Amino acid sequence: MRIRTLLFIILVVLIGCSRDGQKTNQPDAPAKIVNVPSFNADSAYYFVKKQVDFGPRIPNSAAHKKAGDYFIAQLKTYGAVVKVQEFTATTFTNEKISLRNIIASFNPDKKKRILLAAHWDTRPVSSKDEEKPNAAFDGANDGASGVGVLLEVARIIGKQPTDAGIDIILFDGEDWGFDTEDKGTWGIAESPPPLPPGLESWWCLGSQHWSKNKHLGNYTAAFGILLDMVGGKNAQFAYEGVSLDYAAGVVDKVWKSAAKLGFSHVFITEKDGQMIDDHLFVNIHAKIPMIDIVSYAGDQGYGDFHHTQKDNMSSISKETLHAVGQTLLQVIYYE
Numbered sequence: 556m557r558i559r560t561l562l563f564i565i566l567v568v569l570i571g572c573s574r575d576g577q578k579t580n581q582p583d584a585p586a587k588i589v590n591v592p593s594f595n596a597d598s599a600y601y602f603v604k605k606q607v608d609f610g611p612r613i614p615n616s617a618a619h620k621k622a623g624d625y626f627i628a629q630l631k632t633y634g635a636v637v638k639v640q641e642f643t644a645t646t647f648t649n650e651k652i653s654l655r656n657i658i659a660s661f662n663p664d665k666k667k668r669i670l671l672a673a674h675w676d677t678r679p680v681s682s683k684d685e686e687k688p689n690a691a692f693d694g695a696n697d698g699a700s701g702v703g704v705l706l707e708v709a710r711i712i713g714k715q716p717t718d719a720g721i722d723i724i725l726f727d728g729e730d731w732g733f734d735t736e737d738k739g740t741w742g743i744a745e746s747p748p749p750l751p752p753g754l755e756s757w758w759c760l761g762s763q764h765w766s767k768n769k770h771l772g773n774y775t776a777a778f779g780i781l782l783d784m785v786g787g788k789n790a791q792f793a794y795e796g797v798s799l800d801y802a803a804g805v806v807d808k809v810w811k812s813a814a815k816l817g818f819s820h821v822f823i824t825e826k827d828g829q830m831i832d833d834h835l836f837v838n839i840h841a842k843i844p845m846i847d848i849v850s851y852a853g854d855q856g857y858g859d860f861h862h863t864q865k866d867n868m869s870s871i872s873k874e875t876l877h878a879v880g881q882t883l884l885q886v887i888y889y890e
């Protein structure tokens with residue numbers, strides 16, 4: 556009796572769940588044939604290094620300007636319609652900074668859209684570094700890795716379009732925030748100055764701006780995926796708290812895709828805390844369910860590279876870039 560019940564349940568499950576959750580009540584209906592292209596990790600690595608070679612992409616610096624111009628030109632060569640959202644913001648250190656959110660749209664006429672994002676700015680100081688807390692740093696992982704993966708995704712979808720429309724947003728001004736763990740001159744204050752009206756965090760200035768002033772007034776997307784620090788050696792990504800709160804189905808979809816590709820050692824099933832990252836404001840204000848694929852190191856926070864001089868090209872792994880990039884392609888080509 557028990558075995559029969561079990562068999563019945565298995566049959567129901569088998570009939571109910573076809574490949575990738577698509578319902579196929581008609582057995583003869585042709586399955587969606589998807590030729591998912593290969594993610595080129597060498598190319599993504601090149602894009603990470605290219606950014607590092609500009610120098611730290613600190614807002615108001617020449618390197619920041621050059622890197623932004625490079626992204627715009629590069630995304631256009633892949634066939635994207637590129638919009639640039641320029642604005643100024645005031646930091647917790649009371650500096651006025653000129654920022655640019657860069658929005659690249661593929662197949663802008665498609666109704667179903669998927670949003671992919673990463674931040675492209677570099678934190679001005681390696682504020683958790685024991686030796687040089689006041690010095691600039693490369694931001695190879697924190698910033699450049701996510702953008703590098705997205706530039707490679709853009710290059711690929713420029714050649715082989717997806718069924719859904721894809722929007723890639725490179726958010727500016729993510730990393731000029733107040734952190735109680737900071738050392739050096741940024742670590743002097745015990746608490747940040749009060750936030751000006753309209754600002755909810757000193758972090759994520761670009762995503763806060765975009766989420767309340769979208770590049771198209773009626774813009775929305777079926778879901779979003781944010782990449783942050785996705786290039787570290789032996790990196791792992793856990794279920795991040797905000798992602799679970801707002802977009803559990805998207806977490807499930809992405810982690811299942813990763814598992815299918817053999818990346819369960821990278822996309823692990825541990826639960827992480829809630830992060831203040833760009834996806835938070837996209838979820839709250841833009842009302843788009845968005846997850847964060849973000850470096851996870853248990854008690855070590857994001858990892859020992861974080862906001863230190865160690866965040867340079869020697870910390871970047873092509874294997875990790877590949878796991879993240881191929882998983883993203885698997886997800887977006889099946890939509």
Ligand SMILES: [Zn+2]
Binds near residue numbers: 678697862
């Ligand atoms: Zn950072």
